[in-house]
Amino acid sequence: MMILEAKDIKKSYGNRFNRTEVLKGIDMNIEKGEFVSIMGASGSGKTTLLNVLSSIDRVSSGHIQIEGADITQMKDKQLAHFRKNDLGFIFQEYNLLDTLTVKENILLPLSIRNMKKDEVDRQFERVAGELGIHELSGKYPNEISGGQQQRTSAARAFIHQPKIIFADEPTGALDSKSASNLLKKLQQMNVTSLSTIMMVTHDATAASYSGRVIFLKDGLVYSTLRRGGRPQEEFYKEIMNTQSVLGGVGVES
Numbered sequence: 001m002m003i004l005e006a007k008d009i010k011k012s013y014g015n016r017f018n019r020t021e022v023l024k025g026i027d028m029n030i031e032k033g034e035f036v037s038i039m040g041a042s043g044s045g046k047t048t049l050l051n052v053l054s055s056i057d058r059v060s061s062g063h064i065q066i067e068g069a070d071i072t073q074m075k076d077k078q079l080a081h082f083r084k085n086d087l088g089f090i091f092q093e094y095n096l097l098d099t100l101t102v103k104e105n106i107l108l109p110l111s112i113r114n115m116k117k118d119e120v121d122r123q124f125e126r127v128a129g130e131l132g133i134h135e136l137s138g139k140y141p142n143e144i145s146g147g148q149q150q151r152t153s154a155a156r157a158f159i160h161q162p163k164i165i166f167a168d169e170p171t172g173a174l175d176s177k178s179a180s181n182l183l184k185k186l187q188q189m190n191v192t193s194l195s196t197i198m199m200v201t202h203d204a205t206a207a208s209y210s211g212r213v214i215f216l217k218d219g220l221v222y223s224t225l226r227r228g229g230r231p232q233e234e235f236y237k238e239i240m241n242t243q244s245v246l247g248g249v250g251v252e253s
């Protein structure tokens with residue numbers, strides 16, 4: 001089943017005298033339960049694409065359907081509601097609230113719901129178990145490492161069982177050990193909870209944890225790689241090759 005269908009997405013910035021077209025007509029179909037990476041050189045439009053797909057930003061033209069609902073046609077209020085209820089987000093900067101504990105941060109997305117305490121506890125146990133949060137739950141963000149903070153923000157993204165998780169460079173601020181730890185957890189969540197994940201990254205290692213990599217170039221889809229049943233190492237090499245053909249390897253602003 002298709003969870004996200006984007007048709008001829010265009011996005012420009014600027015005014016009518018000076019416009020820059022960042023996305024020039026992107027089509028994209030994401031299956032329910034996929035883990036997809038979006039790659040491309042710095043400035044190729046990855047963040048812009050993720051932002052319009054996740055309703056943080058509006059398209060200039062084109063249509064985006066998430067489980068059949070066209071988010072480009074929704075009013076701001078409806079969109080805000082949809083975003084809170086049906087989507088989960090992980091950013092490079094963990095975006096945790098310093099005055100709340102780890103557990104309180106994770107439970108935030110449930111606060112808008114009328115959920116029984118039993119059910120809240122059950123959901124917390126589920127994500128805390130999968131992401132290794134238990135020993136952190138009473139601590140504050142400034143008392144834990146960057147890797148632990150990002151696992152907390154991942155738990156927050158998954159707590160309300162969103163339709164899609166959008167992650168923009170989630171490992172961008174992490175050392176390689178914390179990065180691979182987080183990516184393994186995301187991969188595991190993708191399998192165990194059948195979550196759909198779309199992740200922007202400029203890192204071939206990170207992308208090799210996903211099942212499909214979509215490369216952007218100059219605002220268009222340049223190519224797509226699928227892992228299939230291959231070993232991760234082999235997929236990584238193919239991603240590296242495509243990245244070197246594309247240019248702009250490894251440099252991210």
Ligand SMILES: Nc1ncnc2c1ncn2[C@@H]1O[C@H](COP(=O)(O)OP(=O)(O)O)[C@@H](O)[C@H]1O
Pocket residue numbers: 013014020022040041042043044045046047048049253
């Ligand atoms: N709000 C904005 N206003 C004007 N230009 C923007 C804005 N956001 C992004 N851009 C431009 O769009 C292009 C793509 O940016 P971005 O999507 O952030 O690329 P990436 O994430 O691939 O590095 C860049 O040239 C950037 O300067």
Ligand SMILES: [Mg+2]
Pocket residue numbers: 046047048
């Ligand atoms: Mg970006």
